[in-house]
Amino acid sequence: MDLIVRNARLLGLSSTVDIAVKDGKIAKVSTSIDEKAESEIDARGNLVLPSFVEPHVHLDKALLALVTGEAKSLAEAREKVKQAKTKFTKDDVRKRAESVLQWCLENGVTFVRTHVDVDSIVRTKSLEALLELKTKFKGLLELDIVAFPQEGVVKEDAKELLIHALEQGANVLGGLPEAELTREDGITQIELLFEIAKSKNVDLDVHLDVSPYTNFVEQYVSHVIKQGYQGRATADHLIALSYYSNSYASRVIQLLKQAQVNVVSNPCTSITVGASDPPPIGRGITRVKELLDSGVNVCFGLDNVVDPYNPFGDFDPLRNAWLLSYLGQLNREKDFEALVKMPTYFAARVLRLNGYGLDVGCNADFNVIDAKDLREALRKGAKPKFVVKQGKIILERNTELIWHRSLP
Ligand SMILES: [Zn+2]
Structure with missing residues (x-):
């Protein structure tokens, strides 16, 4: 042996x-x-657990807070990052991302799914930097790269650029319907995402309903079912689900289950960006407990690390599980196993890891x-x-x- x-x-x-x-x-x-x-x-x-899996982070934005400072709201964070992106170079993105990948290894995280902005500002510059790191870290850490249209798809006319990013090496397609100017355009974005993902045969991992006042989840789930994407689609955040009435929320949860959509909550970052909400201030998480009880595959990610969205972020899965246990009121002994399976087995399902x-x-x-x-x-x-x-x-x-x- x-x-x-x-x-x-x-x-x-x-x-x-x-x-x-x-x-x-x-x-x-x-x-x-x-x-x-x-x-x-x-x-x-002592416990032996399979390698930790980070299912949702933005490595291209890592350590930006050292340049831009923090933000008071989600809108301000988005604007600060947008401005910072005008100065991005491939070298700068690679250096910042590389230094935080070391933090992953220190915490036993050896599978990482990162989103990377692909838009008219950075084009595929950041993607190229992360593809270099994917090769460099082979044998130590496996990197899944999501082409993420942070600035919109309809608004930016970004369809061809996203196809180009997938041909260059991004292996998952991301999205953000609420980045569009109108709700109708947000729905059009979802249609375009499925069209592109199907044509390139890649999975989808979409930021959905980050704001409490949006509702794109039903459109997304109905496309998952219609397009045969069961088990291949992930919905990130779903914060608005916490604000729906119980009866409507349980209908949405049943749809998510039926469509085998994975859900990734990002408590550590979302509680921070909700700080500017008027009282009562939200917890920034979806209905994790109800999703678990209904058999939906739900886990959590870090989302952001030392950038305008999150002043800290350290790739420490058990510390983030501890945080979610409080925010999600998963604080009884029967919940402990799920909290530890979220950054291991459940997140591995999001990345569809074989032999895990x-x-x-x-x-x-x-x-x-x-x-x-x-x-x-x-x-x-x-x-x-x-x-x-x-x-x-x-x-x-x-x-x-x-x-x-x-x-x-
Ligand atoms: Zn994100």
């Missing part, structure tokens, strides 16, 4: 197991493995977490002690607490 992790605690199991890795795959999971390996980890009864998980035959991409159970992992936002990618240890965290006086 190449690697054996001993005394690992897996989700749902009360006793520990050993995990053996061979040729980058999980070869054996058993209560005790007698064989030896070139490399061994003693997990000491800890079963025999899966790719050996996993983290040994510094916590013995889910409550501890969430309580302290536990970090990985070991990050394993393609069967190899890529990072070990050695933190020791040193008391300078004894406890009473």
Whole structure:
């Protein structure tokens, strides 16, 4: 064997197991493995989880707050980024994105779906920078790239540009219907997105109903069903769903379930951009609890990292799960497993990852977490002690607490 992790605690199991890795795959999971390996980890009864998956971030905007400062509202954040984009160079985007990708690895995040603005201001400059990083980080981190028409599709006449971006290497198509000038144009954008996605055979991942006062979700879902995109479409945010009446919201949730649409909430950023709302100030999240209870695949992303939308953002999935547990009132023991599955198994479904998980035959991409159970992992936002990618240890965290006086 190449690697054996001993005394690992897996989700749902009360006793520990050993995990053996061979040729980058999980070869054996058993209560005790007698064989030896070139490399061994003693997990000491700590949790082992599959690699974390970040399903929604904007790497092209990373660290922009250091230039633009923060914003007081969503509209101001969008305007600040729009102005900043006029000065983007490929080199600048690559440098900013690269420095935060290191934060992903430090937190055991080895799958990332990033949106990248494709519009008349930056054209495909930022996309080209991220494609270079995708190649550079091969073996450490897998990058999924969404061509994102932040400034609109109808308004910008961006159809050909988006097709060009997909031909250049973006592998998912994004959207933002509320970027258009009118509701009718927003609906036209949705139609165009499906037309382009189908012609290029790519999945869709669309920012929807970011403002509480919009409603594009029904149009999106009906196209998913009509165009046969079940399981291949994601709706980001859906904040407005929290503002609908309960009866209407439950109808929408049933539609999402029927259409197998993934939902990605972004609590850490959306609570920030809602700060300028008049009271009562919203929580910036969709109906996560109801979506989970209805069997919709729902997870969370970071969205923004040190830019006008979010002053922080650190790719720490368990800390963000902790935040969502409070904002989404997912605070009972029965909710803990879902909170930990959101940045792992549920987000992996959004990216449609093959060979993901800890079963025999899966790719050996996993983290040994510094916590013995889910409550501890969430309580302290536990970090990985070991990050394993393609069967190899890529990072070990050695933190020791040193008391300078004894406890009473
Ligand atoms: Zn976003």
